[in-house]
Amino acid sequence: MKRVELELVSGLRVEFTDRERALGQVGEWAERGTRFPVVIFGPEGCGKSAFLRQVSAMLKELGFDVFYLHPLEWEFRAEVAVPDIRREFVQFVERALGENALGRVAWVALDFVRKLQKARRGRIAVVADDVFQAIGLDAVAAYVKALLNLIEYPASRYERMVVLVATSEGVSRREVGRHLWAEVAPMWNMSKEGFQQLYDKIPSPKPPFDEAWRLTGGNPRMLSRLYEALWNVEGVVSRLVDEKRFSAGFVARWRRWLEAAVEDPDALWSPDAPEELIDELEERNLIIYHMYRREEWAWIDQPPPEKDPEIGVGRRVAWHTPLHREALRRALQEM
Ligand SMILES: Nc1ncnc2c1ncn2[C@@H]1O[C@H](COP(=O)(O)OP(=O)(O)OP(=O)(O)O)[C@@H](O)[C@H]1O
Ligand SMILES: [Mg+2]
Structure with missing residues (x-):
């Protein structure tokens, strides 16, 4: 199987690395189809988009017609065997992008899937990355339902469908989870072995592997940020503090809980932990609340440690990563 090339930092392209178990899972979906749309969530920068790029290449190799939708990157592709549909899709996308109508493309793409279902009895994959941000939070459930309808009420009989969606928004996971229209599947940062393979691909100078692991917890984006900052850890943490916009008010209000969570995130699992704080930490993409049981079947790729x-x-x-925690620790010290 061909591995796609990805840009880890500007000027450094690496092959899609590791994630062996996840690729095995794709093989199973390819054989059986997905009974429900699979909605993947996980820490920011853990590699969801990279995975979906690899998946679409892999499914194409396996004879699937692939719709790949990635609105935030303005990337929409219909790699399908029916030339008319392909052409019409390209024309439609060009027009809609000219009008900046990203959400509309995400919706209309589903009509093209139906057209294809009608045109040809084949294998179809819909791979949608971060579509929820383009269509808006209030439409998340409806969109997932529309995806499910493609599987349950197709325009005509298809051979097999694989539908995968990734989201980096903690909040959209909640929206999707309210209904039983999708299989919500978590994906974690890379395993230690997999991350070591990626670490080996970046040029020196770099700190010993154990230090890179301790800082990133296996998160490839954090690896790239550290590399780009010439391993100025302080700098990377400060930037995160700014990006996550911790205000003095926020820190003062929740200090006691935040201090406890920095020591042990499970402190927030206590029944008297304030829901408002939990929501806010989720919305700012700092914590994943309600981690799934570490049973292999429940996770994409390998589950994190218990x-x-x-x-x-x-x-x-x-x-999400040790650096996210570090940013909060820093805010607690500074304010
Ligand atoms: N398995 C991998 N092999 C090589 N590079 C990877 C791998 N996984 C992720 N990367 C790289 O790490 C960076 C972050 O990954 P990616 O963008 O896929 O994360 P994400 O989970 O989609 O993040 P977000 O939540 O912000 O959407 C990217 O530069 C990506 O190319
Ligand atoms: Mg992504």
Whole structure:
């Protein structure tokens, strides 16, 4: 199977690395189809988009017609065997992008899937990355339902359908989870072995592997940020503090809970932990609340450890990465 090339930092392209188990899962979907749309969520920068790029290449190799939708990157592709549909799709996308109508493309793409279902009895994959941001939070449930309808009420009989969606928004996971219209599947940062392979691909100078692991918890985007900052950890943390916009008011209001969560994220699992704070930490993409049980079938790729205080993984609550936790620790010290 061909591995796609990805840009880890500007000027450094690497092959899609590891994620062996996840690719095996794709093989299973390719054989059986997905009974429900699979909605993938996980820490920001853990590699969801990279995975979906690899998946669409892989499914194409396996004879699928692939619709790949990635509105935030203005990228929409219909790699399908019916030339008329392909052409019409390209024309439509060009027009809609000219009008900046990203959300509309995401919706209309589903009509093209129907057209294809009618035109040809084949294998169809819909791979949608971060579509929820383009269509808006209030439309998330409707969009997932529309995807499910493509599987359950197709325009005509198809051979097999694979439908995958990734979201980086903690909030949209909640929206999707309210209905039983999708299989909501978590994906974690890379495993230690997989991350080591990626670490080996970046040029020196770099700190010893264990330090890179301790800082990133296996998150490839954090690896690239550290690399780009010439491993100025302080700098990367300060930038995160600014990006996550911790205000003095926020820190003062929740200090006691935040201090406890920095020590152990499961502190937020306690029944008297304030929901308002949990929501806010989720919305700012700092924690994943309600971590799934670490059973392999429930996860894309390998589940994270049951609990690993070093990298901020608790049993039911986890920091996206140790650097996210560090940013909060810094805010607590400075304010
Ligand atoms: N398995 C991998 N092999 C090589 N590079 C990877 C891999 N996974 C991720 N990367 C790279 O790491 C960076 C972050 O990954 P990616 O953009 O896929 O994360 P994400 O989970 O989609 O993030 P977000 O939540 O912000 O959408 C990207 O530059 C990507 O190309
Ligand atoms: Mg992404």
